[in-house]
Amino acid sequence: xGGITQSPKYLFRKEGQNVTLxxxxxxxxxxxxxxxxxPGQGLRLIYYSQIVNDFQKGDIAEGYSVSREKxxxxxxxxxxxxxxxxxxxxxxxxxxxSYNEQFFGPGTRLTVx
Amino acid sequence: xxxxxxxxxxxxxxxxxxxxxNCAYENTAFDYFPWxxxxxxxxxxxxxxxxxxxxxxxxxxxxxxFNKSAKQFSLHIMDSQPGDSATYFCAAPPGGTSYGxxxxxxxxxxxxxx
Numbered sequence: 001x002g003g004i005t006q007s008p009k010y011l012f013r014k015e016g017q018n019v020t021l022x023x024x025x026x027x028x029x030x031x032x033x034x035x036x037x038x039p040g041q042g043l044r045l046i047y048y049s050q051i052v053n054d055f056q057k058g059d060i061a062e063g064y065s066v067s068r069e070k071x072x073x074x075x076x077x078x079x080x081x082x083x084x085x086x087x088x089x090x091x092x093x094x095x096x097x098s099y100n101e102q103f104f105g106p107g108t109r110l111t112v113x
Numbered sequence: 114x115x116x117x118x119x120x121x122x123x124x125x126x127x128x129x130x131x132x133x134x135n136c137a138y139e140n141t142a143f144d145y146f147p148w149x150x151x152x153x154x155x156x157x158x159x160x161x162x163x164x165x166x167x168x169x170x171x172x173x174x175x176x177x178x179f180n181k182s183a184k185q186f187s188l189h190i191m192d193s194q195p196g197d198s199a200t201y202f203c204a205a206p207p208g209g210t211s212y213g214x215x216x217x218x219x220x221x222x223x224x225x226x227x
Contacts, residue, residue, distance in 0.1 A: 004156075042202060043157070045214065045216075057215075077193065101147065103159070104149075105156050106155060
């Protein structure tokens, strides 16, 4: 079955630690995205990538980093510089140069202890 | 930068009612306006989308109405059911050349009572 997988489902981080969230897709989509979801604030774009080895900052990129070495993978690292990382993180993908239809993964809930 | 304003923040209806969720956007260079449905603890899923060469699109019990001159679009859920209880997000494409990006509204939490 084609789709987007995210792991882990739940992640706990101690203050000062970096953590990496995994996102893999087998939809053969060119574009991939990372969003952060907080209650009452909708989905906010962290980073996006339209092709391999290229990515752009979204609206709230500070304290996060990404890489796009393979078409199917777009991991997100939450660094210790992110002051309030507790949130629900969603990865999405889409066919590049389509009408922006994005398909979402199941999400990772990150909690800082 | 695109801004999307969604209202109301929450909505409670009885089974069979017709909840209406509204969104307003500022500008766009691309014509594609989707609605996503999200259940607790899950990722959003595309519910219905409109390309505004038409003013209305219907899929089952879900209808999008689009008013291009007012830069507004709405989601109507006919004969709502308890299983429709979820958070709904509208989205709009960017106003510039950032092809592929979407700006999402703040979300509406819908509760349908039996």
